Amino acid sequence: MTPRYNFAFLDEDTKRMLRRALLKAVAIPGCQIPFGSREMPLPYGWGTGGIQVTAALLGPDDVLKVIDQGADDTTNAVNIRRFFARVAGIATTERTAEATLIQTRHRIPETPLREDQILVFQVPEPEPLRTLEARETETRTLHALADYGLMHVKLYEDIARYGRIATSYDYPVLVDGRYLTSPSPIPKFDNPKLDHSPALMLFGAGREKRIYAIPPYTRVESVAFEDHPFDVQQWDERCALCGSGESYLDEVVVDDRGTRMFVCSDTDFCSQRTEAQA
Template sequence: MTPSYNFAFLDEDTKRMLRRALLKAVAIPGYQVPFGSREMPLPYGWGTGGIQVTAALLGPDDVLKVIDQGADDTTNAVNIRRFFARVAGVATTERTVEASLIQTRHRIPETPLREDQILVFQVPEPEPLRTLEPREAETRTLHALGDYGLMHVKLYEDIAQYGHIATSYDYPVLVDGRFLTSPSPIPKFDNPKLDRSPALMLFGAGREKRLYAIPPYTRVESLAFDDHPFEIQQWEHRCELCGSGESYLDEVVVDDRGGRMFVCSDTDYCGRRRTEAQA
């Protein structure tokens, strides 16, 4: 731990501001709470929102896991994990079951989460209506009035153009029957894991300066049409490393002759299954 920094990098006043915003976010599931986002020692888009939320939550006894696209060993994950090991001295892990706090980009771990775990998402664009309605004042009014017909215009366009709902990540959800919410760019494969999750889910958007939350056991519904219901991705393959047929698979190009393989995107899940199989 580097002694010249305050514990977990941010000063205590900033952490208090963040915690207040987080309490408000938990009190109003899915509502985007503005907060005073700070400059962080890495660029916007690398997870500044998630890092600030994590910094505000970390205690000395926490065990931190950081994943990027499901993997623990990618640049973003490694750097954020090392950052907190340096400025907070907390224990880190790659095991989902051992972690008390998991910061994630683009995935929810395959291993079911527990009540004593918190999942922190990095969010690039917290406003699900933004692509359809560029005016911030207008989207806020739409949220206030629960006027969400517009979101279905996007789904309608998907079906009209592709014959099915082609939105495959950042698939819009309705939280607790009230607020339309962006689940961050997780694949829609992970949307069912949001529904009534025992773990607290917190979302931080650093550039957009917004926080929101899905508290434990909250109803989360993915939008759809009556005759085009919500469906998750399916593969004809199984993971070629661990043989799982239930996890989210990445397609990996392995040579320059068109060879490719499908493997679990969740490295911890895949690795654990392989060790279990060997034992």
């Protein structure tokens, strides 16, 4: 632990500011709450929002897991885990079931989460309407009026053009029937895990200086049409390591002839299964 810095790096004023914003975020599910995002010793776009949320939550009894792309051992996940081990001296784990706090980029673990766990998402762009309307002043108004016509038009145009909705990740959701919300760039495969999750889910966007939340047991619908219902990715293949046919798969190019193999993106889920089979 580095004694020159406060526990979990942030000063107590900053933690209080974050904690107040987090409580509001939970009280208004899916609504983007502006907060005084600080400059962190990691670059913007690399998880500064998630890191600030985690720092505001973290206590000495926590067990932290950090994943990126579902994996504990990707360099950015390693770096963030190292950071908290250094500035907070807390225990870390790679096992989903052992963690009290999980910070993630781009995935929700395959292992079902429990009520006593909190999932913290790193969010690059919190505004689900941003690619359709660049101006924050406009999108704020659209949220105020719950006017999500833009998104419906976009999805409808997809259908007209491609015969289906052509959004495969960061697939927008409606939280508790009110706020259109970005689930962060998770594959739409993970969207069903947001609905009525036993675990609290917090989202931090450091560069964009906004926090939002999906409380447990909250209705989360992926936006779709009756004649084009929401569906998730499916593979013909199974995981080459653990044989799972129900997890999200990464595609790996294994030779210069373009041969592919598929393996679980969630490395903990995969290794638990492989160990059980051994």
